[in-house]
Amino acid sequence: MLQPIKRYGRLLRTHKDWRAHFTFAFGGLVVGLLAVFMAWSSEWANELFLTGVEHYSWMPFVVSPLGLILVLWLTRKYFPGSEGSGIPQVMASLEHAEQRGALLSLRIAFGKIFLCILGLLSGASIGREGPTVHVGAALMYSLRGWISMRRYDMERVLILTGGAAGVSAAFNTPLAGIVFAIEELSRSFEVHTRALMLTGVMAASIMALGIQGNYTYFGQTSALIDLQEAIVPVLICGVIGGILGGVFSLLLIRGNRWVAPIRFRKPYLVAGVCGLGIAVVGYFSGHLTYGTGYLEASHLVTNDDSLGAEFALMKFLATVISYLSGIPGGIFAPSLATGAGVGALIADWLSMYPHGALVLFGMVAYFSGVVQAPITAFVIVMEMTDKHELILPLMVAAFIGTAFSKMICRTPIYSTLADNFLPEGKKFHS
Secondary structure, X not given: OHHHHXXXXXXXXXXXXXXXXXXXXXXXXXXXXXXXXXXXXXXXXXXXXXXXHHHOOOOHHHXXXXXXXXXXXXXXXXXXXXXXXXXXXXXXXXXXXXXXXXXXXXXXXXXXXXXXXXXXXXXXXXXXXXXXHHHHHHHHHHOHHHXXXXXXXXXXXXXXXXXXXXXXXXXXXXXHHHHHHHHHHOOOOOHHHHHHHHHHHHHHHHHHHHHHOOOOOOOOOOOOOOOOOOXXXXXXXXXXXXXXXXXXXXXXXXXXXXXXHHHHHOHHHHHHHHHHHHHHHHHHOOOOOOOOOHHHHHHHHHOOOXXXXXXXXXXXXXXXHHHHOOOEOEOHHHHXXXXXXXXXXXXXXXXXXXXXXXXXXXXXXXXHHHHOOHHHHHHHHHHHHXXXXXXXXXXXXXXXXXXXXXXXXXXXXXXXXXXXXXXXXXXXOO
């Protein structure tokens, strides 16, 4: 009599597992599709703005301030909670379940996509990768009703998977998506649900790969360097990149605290001034600092030349100004572009070493200095440039960058900014 009952129980559990896998696979495919849309629309917006600048050099001084004011007005009126990169919101929702409904709605996901495109049309130095993490987490969270809750927090796993799938599809880096979820978004790996997470991430990657083909995010470089020869440039890039990344994070954290009261009283004045600042920086950089920085970083990775000694500094400033305006937009791609600029500048000083290798060392060191997640940093750079031969020096540069960044900025940027999205009296503990 007990055997049929046990057999039915096993069948029911199997049915639930298949339903869960289907949900994660479906969600991953949709996240991948949205990531591709965000990539194409971001490139279109970036190119359209730059085309306008080519014909009318004065255009940013009008479009950028007015555009940022419009984006901020739409954010505050219709899409509150969508500001910034989106990663702090995801981390806050993982830490405190009561915040999930307010930070991970489909309305916010739609607003994130629309407002990021509008921000790029305004010339802001923002990226789409952080917003893709936010969109992915919100979409996967919206599917929670498809799966019955079990002994572990399935909502949390859905959010983690959505964020990981967003990184994976945005950069075409499946491994980096998993690493990002473990190292940055979550303090512990959900062992019982690793198969579900992998299902979602791989589905997102397959969708992005199927539409866009097998590509490397920043292209490929033929630069190689022996391990012994790499010691000096890795140390220099790691120290300089890490310090600059720490300064960037500290400026965003403290600058956000300083600007917040002013932005509360006069939000549109702040947005307008920031838009004007973006235009001024863009003008003095030769119009190289607008948008994501993808084209500039790709140029530095694939060509043995630089964009001038001032590019890294100008991109650094443009990204800080864009973030402090309060509009939705990420810092992933702009930080990678700034890091590439830092590496190219160091390569000009150390001309005896391969230029392309030093660009990658500077990129990974600066990026790891910003996010203080060294494993994610070197895996992302390795996967998106297809330079597996440089895995060890990239890893060392990432850890050196993180170590020196922590001397400047003691708390990781994303977990610190996550406090802004938690209830009064509650803090994110990294």
